[in-house]
Amino acid sequence: MNHLLTMTELTIEDIEGILYDARQFADGKAWRLGKQVFVANLFFEPSTRTRFSFEVAERKLGIDVLHLEETNSSVQKGESLYDTVRTLQAIGANAVVIRHPRDEYFNELKNGISIPIINAGDGCGNHPTQSLLDLLTIKQEFGSFKGLRVLIVGDIRHSRVARSNAEVLTRLGAIVSFSAPSEWQDETNPYGTYIDLDVGLKEADVVMLLRIQHERHDSSMTLSKEEYHHKYGLTIQRGNNMKTGSIIMHPAPINRDVEIAGELVEAKNSRIFKQMENGVYIRMAVLKRVLQYAEGGVLV
């Protein structure tokens, strides 16, 4: 594994390997490359959670972090993404983590950049470490994906996670359903069937709520927040109707009382903050993979 760009590139074996390593890190195992390593985190969109998750993962691996956010960069001077990344490679970065608003920004990098690229989110496209941390959370809970019913609720069309999660969960043997307002349904996503929210909730093992991504829509939502919560949100009543043993997931940041009632965010069956914790272990595992492939290194 040289880069980590999309989930579809990963085989089942790749995924199982990453989940295995992540659980090792969750159990306190360490890994070192045996030399000073620099990783550049380039965020061309703000993201507290993903940024700090990578940063903690990197520091736990003893990596020196170079952090760049959009507004602080030569990008303003009209430099191409390729030249920015090529520069960081020249300066000594051993790998680069990139979040960028352009779909598949990485296509312009694959030729010419020789250090590993980890995709931390591209436009409405991919966010593979988010998908992997979701898989880790589900695996921790249920041990396996076979036959699990996963209900993805909300903005299917604009979510980075909906498509890639549905694809990989299907590949792993889960049964995926979607609930969404008609304007946010996505006919190009073949990895799930649309179902009424209240019907789906009663059967689902995993209720995966998506963020309303106000910042990605051209038009404003036609529903008010209250209407959305009433029709598509996990209200307290809907929380009570969930199947025994089922769990709540959300990629965050959360719009409280829109996608989910504020009181349910830290409910007993919510794994929302567990997902965030798992994000660190997944990113450690992914960094280990790409750096080990590029440079060697040992589990200690």
Place this chain on the structure above:
Amino acid sequence: MNHLLTMTELTIEDIEGILYDARQFADGKAWRLGKQVFVANLFFEPSTRTRFSFEVAERKLGIDVLHLEETNSSVQKGESLYDTVRTLQAIGANAVVIRHPRDEYFNELKNGISIPIINAGDGCGNHPTQSLLDLLTIKQEFGSFKGLRVLIVGDIRHSRVARSNAEVLTRLGAIVSFSAPSEWQDETNPYGTYIDLDVGLKEADVVMLLRIQHERHDSSMTLSKEEYHHKYGLTIQRGNNMKTGSIIMHPAPINRDVEIAGELVEAKNSRIFKQMENGVYIRMAVLKRVLQYAEGGVLV
């Protein structure tokens, strides 16, 4: 001591303990938790001085620093402060340092957040590490607070420091006076009496100048900068009238030739930059306290 939120929460014993540890750090003592520790510094208002002071303190204790400034965060996506801090806790922060423009922002955090919170300034309210570094500076100079005359000059009403310093200095046995333009006097602050500046200066052991905080006023100051300097500033002439052995303090950043004549900033009896140096030791002491309480650790 779990959190450090306000000075009024601290007992005399707490304060003496922090000042003792700070002097140990000033003398070159080190302290380590014996494991990797992350502290997140969340600044929802800019502050070079306080930010770097905490950052140096953290690094001197071997702590990994996560730094967030207002404009770079998911806060823009409408996330609550609670959710941001809860996220950092999930990701692995062992403590959080927060500066926020809202008075007593920490009340929404106390329930639910289990890692220590260090208040680095809330609105017009509290700034306990600033008060503590002022106390350290006075203690280094005079050995004791009993009977010391402290004159606080300037924007009593809008200053984070005026109220909490006056309270704690009174508690420690000092005699506090204020000099301020009438519109910046604060009748709700019972810990000092108003006095004419030129009278107060001749008696004071400590002349504590406050910043004109342009950014916190709705209306502009009615006095021009020159008028302010003439009426309430420490002019060169007033500097000459100060009591033998007395010292000048200012929390900075300084408006030169407004609160204080530029030539007096580094005068022989100015402790302004000494205060900044002491800020690092105080923050080391406070970090040690809250982390030791939360996680253990040893002085080495």
Place this chain on the structure above:
Amino acid sequence: MNHLLTMTELTIEDIEGILYDARQFADGKAWRLGKQVFVANLFFEPSTRTRFSFEVAERKLGIDVLHLEETNSSVQKGESLYDTVRTLQAIGANAVVIRHPRDEYFNELKNGISIPIINAGDGCGNHPTQSLLDLLTIKQEFGSFKGLRVLIVGDIRHSRVARSNAEVLTRLGAIVSFSAPSEWQDETNPYGTYIDLDVGLKEADVVMLLRIQHERHDSSMTLSKEEYHHKYGLTIQRGNNMKTGSIIMHPAPINRDVEIAGELVEAKNSRIFKQMENGVYIRMAVLKRVLQYAEGGVLV
């Protein structure tokens, strides 16, 4: 060597010493001060490349980095540059790296600041570490500067590098020529003669392209990008006309297809990314010099 402010201050011996140390670092040598060291990087203008180059250099020397960018600072509260730097000194910075849009900003710092100042670019004036990395790149290639023909092309008038490079190259024995549109010629720069680009290219050992610094001009360029490229850019055809053994240099960031054809950026005789790599070694050498002067330290 206490500060590094301008190239003209450096003797030939100083320069040779820095180039020697830089080559040691390029060969993998390490150097440590033997105690915890803080360096503050203050960037009052954005610069990905210079910022990260210093940051990597610092981390490779085991230095703790304090990073400040313009918009995040108390500078907004009206603090002078002197007070900001004096504060960082008080807080514990052992040296400071500064980029500032004001020409010779450092003149207000020399009195009063006792820690070393490394100039990372002042206005249209100096950028000594850029000049030094250019010298290292030329020295690596040709072994010596004596009699080398260096052609500097582009915005001679507004470039930080043109003047100081021309001066030092002349001092080291090279023969410098300039090619520039008439409005960007600089009669105050006596260290080169103007020559037609196509004539100069055939003789030059080093073709040093300058950036079009849109952000430093009051008026817009009178030539379009296409016209500039046609008249003053290194087109593919001009690249073919370069002398055998000659090299292409550019300080970056690059405006592709303006100063240089995109296809030539990574041409076999381009040293553009090599320059960036060398920047790290030069900055390590400069940091070693000033810190060693100020504090001691050993090559390990």
